[in-house]
Structures are given as structure tokens and as C-alpha cells.
Amino acid sequence: MEEIFTLLIDCSDEKGLIYKVTSVLYQSGCNIIRNDEYVSQEDVHFFMRSEFSGQSAMVHTVIAELKKVLPPDAHIRLSRKEKRNIVILVTKEHHCLSELLTRAHFNELNANILAVISNYDTLQNFTEKFNIPYQYVSHQDLSREAHEEKIVAAIKQYAPDYVVLAKYMRILTPAFVQEFENKIINIHHSFLPAFIGANPYRQAFERGVKIVGATAHFVNNQLDEGPIIAQSVIPVDHRQDAAEMALAGKDIEKYVLSNALRIVFDDKVFVNGNKTIVFD
Numbered sequence: 001m002e003e004i005f006t007l008l009i010d011c012s013d014e015k016g017l018i019y020k021v022t023s024v025l026y027q028s029g030c031n032i033i034r035n036d037e038y039v040s041q042e043d044v045h046f047f048m049r050s051e052f053s054g055q056s057a058m059v060h061t062v063i064a065e066l067k068k069v070l071p072p073d074a075h076i077r078l079s080r081k082e083k084r085n086i087v088i089l090v091t092k093e094h095h096c097l098s099e100l101l102t103r104a105h106f107n108e109l110n111a112n113i114l115a116v117i118s119n120y121d122t123l124q125n126f127t128e129k130f131n132i133p134y135q136y137v138s139h140q141d142l143s144r145e146a147h148e149e150k151i152v153a154a155i156k157q158y159a160p161d162y163v164v165l166a167k168y169m170r171i172l173t174p175a176f177v178q179e180f181e182n183k184i185i186n187i188h189h190s191f192l193p194a195f196i197g198a199n200p201y202r203q204a205f206e207r208g209v210k211i212v213g214a215t216a217h218f219v220n221n222q223l224d225e226g227p228i229i230a231q232s233v234i235p236v237d238h239r240q241d242a243a244e245m246a247l248a249g250k251d252i253e254k255y256v257l258s259n260a261l262r263i264v265f266d267d268k269v270f271v272n273g274n275k276t277i278v279f280d
Helices: 017-027 056-069 095-105 124-128 144-156 174-179 200-207 242-265
Strands: 002-012 031-040 045-055 075-080 084-090 111-118 134-136 162-165 184-188 211-218 228-235 269-272 275-278
Touching (some): 002 017, 002 056, 002 269, 017 045, 017 056, 045 269, 056 075, 084 242, 095 111, 095 242, 124 134, 144 174, 200 242, 211 242, 228 275
Parallel strands (some): 111 134
Antiparallel strands (some): 002 045, 002 075, 184 211, 269 275
16 A cells, blocks of 8 residues: 655755656656755755655665765655654643644644643643643752753653644753754744844834734754744734733744644755755
8 A cells, every 4th residue: 555755855966866866766666746846055955855655665765775876965854644743841821732732633733742741730631631641840949950851751751753842931951952953843922033032022012013923943052043944923013012912922823833833744844054944
């Protein structure tokens, strides 16, 4: 029985790369459904996403043949079209968590939510209504490092593909980020790079902005400066105070986070330094 696969390749650019990749897929008996390509002119780097159908037995053959014809620095990822396993970290705000739980319940998220972990028990009763395990790991009387060790241990029980920060209001240490490199996705309540850090709606109000937005990004060691996956904005005006802007911003936060997860889980994102290449 044939399955749907996604092939992601990035490497130094050279002539004939698309021909080489598609030839390997053809010779392996695969049927290409869609191809997307891009060359970064800054570093002359090639990116390609190919979605195709084929027999599961040919996976190792395809990878081996691609390694023969692609440049030595090629990164090759081949995955089945299937749901990703995720763990969600939260604090007290419910709006992003409720969006993800609802979408998962109605099979609209392309993910299995293995657990929700929090430093508060505020959202426990709500989460458990969806029959999702909830782990309360208090940060009280613990150093940041000691608390993170407990959080990391809790996450690793589930071996998730990704860790989603759905309004998890704790700054992560480099050690935590390293444990899940390019696997942590955060929603920030601002149109980055504007208004980094805490209270962005207060900052936005004080500047008299005419739009507020949200940014979903991969987490790195620079606060709110990881590679951006998705962004969007909504209009505001002088009649709205900071609290009203924050309330309006919740809707855009939910949309941007769920959209970012969709394109990541569908293998449509490459991380290229501190930027992303998105084939959507």
C-alpha cells in the first residue's frame, strides 16, 4: 500500500539539483504530488520540499540514492504524512491552550497532544475535560535551573516531536533550549521585532500604534528573537487602552499559533540561521 511522504532537502546550490532529486524519486517508483524550491541568493543555498506517494519499503533506497547525487553538505529529511506528537507548556492564560485542545479534539491540528505541563494548576480541570494528562510542576522555592530540570524530565517522559509554549510565561535558560533545539515553538503577543519582552500591549499603547499583532517563532537563546514562523496583525486605535488591546490581541494570538503549528507539522518550514523558509 502506498503512503504519502514529504522530502525536505537543503544544500549548496548547483545546476541540475531539481532534475537529480526528481530522477531519484521517479526511478524509485514514486509519484510526485507537489514540488517547491527556493535558492537563497545571500548564501547560494538551495531548499526543496517534495510531497510524493510511494511504498514504505523504498524510504532507505531514496535517501541512499539522494546522498550519491547531492552535494556533500546536503541535509535530507524524509517523513511520513502523519500527526506530530506534542507537549504543551502553559502558565495561567487559557485562550491559546483552549484553541489547541479544541482543534485537536475535532482533528484539525494534525497533532497528538500527549500532555499539558504547567507551573500552576490553574488550567488543570479544564485540560482534563479533554482527557489530556496535566502535570503541575510548581516553581515555588526552586531556582530557575532546578525548576527547569523538573520540567525537562516531565517533557522527556513523552518524547514529543515538538514542545509548544502556549503562553508559558517563563524565560527559558540556554540549557533548556539546547535540550529541544529547533523543537520549541512559542507564541509572542507582539509583532516582533517590535515590543520584545514583557507587557508588549502596554508598550504598544504608549507608542500609539495603529496595529497590534502576534508572532509564532522557534525559541533560541535570544529573548523573543528566534526564527519567525508566522505573524499577523489586527487594527487598533486611540480609543482602546492597553487592556482592550490585550483582549483584542488574544484572538490574533490563537490564530497565529495554530497556523504556525499547521505549517510546521506539515513539514513546510526550514530553519535557515535566524530565519525560516516557509513553503505554504
